[in-house]
């Protein structure tokens with residue numbers, strides 16, 4: 001970043017503006033990567049599709065009763081069509097993909113993954129690669145279990161694969177990597193075909209290494225006519241054989257399609273991995289919420305139904321992303337104190353300010369009532385070594401509030417970085 005301090009910027013005037021803002025007593029929030037109310041409203045029809053006992057009957061029986069651990073076949077087919085993964089590789093679970101990711105890691109710690117000789121928890125050290133900036137809740141799982149996290153920088157095409165290959169190929173303590181391959185949280189980057197192929201072809205030193213492929217934003221395009229395609233890692237891995245296929249643990253959910261917290265999550269994996277998971281999962285639960293599964297199936301009908309629904313979300317989200325990116329461009333463009341990408345999908349905009357200034361921006365915003373995700377949160381251990389990254393979540397505030405919050409944020413970036 002080359003600072004280009006425009007000599008016409010009057011810092012004293014900016015401080016006066018800041019004092020004026022302080023007196024307004026704002027309480028604005030850019031932290032929450034969750035759908036706004038109008039987005040939730042478009043899924044309300046889903047609550048009317050299961051009204052009678054007949055509506056609860058799936059091919060494999062009555063959804064109101066126990067059983068069918070891995071989900072009803074109709075739901076497997078819906079996700080299979082949507083994500084282009086064979087239905088037999090899909091397990092339809094409960095209301096949260098984060099929950100099943102957490103369970104997967106706990107199982108690996110306690111019992112080991114398919115084919116491994118030792119649970120990870122019995123190893124002296126377990127390490128994970130964490131592309132940065134990344135999703136704070138992935139990092140929290142590792143931190144809570146004492147898994148050492150090694151940051152890997154993101155490039156415009158995804159994680160730096162030279163580093164990933166080098167580390168994974170040489171260190172048997174590295175057991176996993178977190179990936180958000182499409183419209184990544186928070187940078188909005190989608191992994192290139194080459195990056196996906198290199199992931200599928202990884203040759204880890206640890207035989208029990210796994211790739212945690214969290215495709216949370218698989219169909220969350222902002223511009224339906226300009227979608228970003230993500231290469232299918234399963235197809236690529238299958239071409240290379242069973243060992244490669246066994247490396248991939250794939251997750252997704254309808255949290256940001258229907259209702260977060262009341263959606264349907266899936267896990268997809270090889271036949272070996274799924275068998276192992278089901279064995280262990282059967283101790284934990286008799287089955288997930290199949291009424292919700294059939295509700296989603298009946299409401300959407302097929303993958304096209306979901307894609308049409310996503311266009312409605314996009315229509316509501318686009319203006320918000322445009323408010324964020326247009327304001328950044330107008331206020332900070334050309335100053336050389338901040339950089340960002342205009343995402344084509346997902347839920348976040350990642351803003352890098354001058355190294356050493358993100359915490360200061362965060363504090364300046366907080367002091368005048370604009371809450372940002374804490375500086376550092378997008379890095380393992382909340383430690384952004386360059387103190388430069390901030391995550392903006394545009395979806396939840398109303399458009400007017402979002403505009404005000406962005407104006408304040410840009411002012412605080414200028415105050416922190418130009419003074």
Ligand SMILES: Cc1ncc(COP(=O)(O)O)c(C=O)c1O
Pocket residue numbers: 033095096097098099135180185214216252253254255260261265
């Ligand atoms: C990358 C990523 N994965 C998972 C989740 C949570 O998904 P779920 O609601 O299915 O647990 C989020 C939510 O923000 C996310 O950004």
